[in-house]
Amino acid sequence: MAEPANPAAGPVLRFSKMHGAGNDFVVLDLRGGIAAPSPEKCRALGDRHRGVGCDQILTVEDPREPGSVASYGIWNADGSPAGQCGNGARCIAAWLVRDGAAPATGAFNLDSPNGTHVVDRHDDGGVRVVMGVPEFEPERIPLRGFDAVREAYVLPVRGSIISVGAVSMGNPHALIEVDDVGTVTVELMGQGLQQHAAFPQSVNVGFAQVVARDHIRLRVYERGVGETLACGSGACAAVAILGRRGRVDREVRVSLPGGDLCIAWPADDAPMTMTGPATFVFEGEWMA
Numbered sequence: 001m002a003e004p005a006n007p008a009a010g011p012v013l014r015f016s017k018m019h020g021a022g023n024d025f026v027v028l029d030l031r032g033g034i035a036a037p038s039p040e041k042c043r044a045l046g047d048r049h050r051g052v053g054c055d056q057i058l059t060v061e062d063p064r065e066p067g068s069v070a071s072y073g074i075w076n077a078d079g080s081p082a083g084q085c086g087n088g089a090r091c092i093a094a095w096l097v098r099d100g101a102a103p104a105t106g107a108f109n110l111d112s113p114n115g116t117h118v119v120d121r122h123d124d125g126g127v128r129v130v131m132g133v134p135e136f137e138p139e140r141i142p143l144r145g146f147d148a149v150r151e152a153y154v155l156p157v158r159g160s161i162i163s164v165g166a167v168s169m170g171n172p173h174a175l176i177e178v179d180d181v182g183t184v185t186v187e188l189m190g191q192g193l194q195q196h197a198a199f200p201q202s203v204n205v206g207f208a209q210v211v212a213r214d215h216i217r218l219r220v221y222e223r224g225v226g227e228t229l230a231c232g233s234g235a236c237a238a239v240a241i242l243g244r245r246g247r248v249d250r251e252v253r254v255s256l257p258g259g260d261l262c263i264a265w266p267a268d269d270a271p272m273t274m275t276g277p278a279t280f281v282f283e284g285e286w287m288a
């Protein structure tokens, strides 16, 4: 039977579809004070069958801080808001350069929900983002049940006792070190940790395999999404946790299912940087 006409169709919503190493986005231009989409609208846009489909919806908004080019909002495909999105920051930077609002060469400032990032676009189209200093204190993550910072926290998850690293990159991350990311039960353990009482705001869960001191493989089960092809803040979190354990060097290539990101952490109290691609896919109109 033919589907009935879309009775809920309202005004057309223009968007850009982008991705960063396979982590895909619907980008909406809300500059000029246009209201942010409701959680329901984000879910509808993010639906891979009935909407456009994406991991996150990103909104370009007017700057909050003096000297910034713009600010941006982040919503996961399930409609929940997020404080940080590394791959998204690169895509927003490339979007603003294409728009003419940001300079094509040199660094500029972008306001994310959790602070201002310095970004700069390279000639090869790659973008570098200053991601901030990782925060390990349990209350900053937030991680319940532990007072002091540890290299690993031991937690019961889905019938197993596992050792988990945890950090905030402006959003919460947990990390499990594994021998082979190809054989990990990502969904089972990812959901187990996301629903664990130790993470009251849920958590993005990474599974890392150290290949060499300057190279890791990583899969991430994201909060509000599920397994993603890449997670920029997750790549930083993995390098921060493994770096603190002395397992990796200060510059690490992180190979995710959707591509590679380069993460640098010059010193423990210095901000991390992330470099990677930002790709335009198509422009569209959504029957909101």
Ligand SMILES: N[C@@H](CCC[C@H](N)C(=O)O)C(=O)O
Residues within 6 Å of the ligand: 023, 055, 056, 074, 076, 081, 082, 083, 084, 085, 086, 087, 088, 171, 172, 204, 222, 223, 224, 225, 228, 230, 231, 232, 233, 234
């Ligand atoms: N894909 C992102 C992270 C998006 C937000 C995350 N799911 C959360 O809820 O914290 C990245 O590239 O960092």
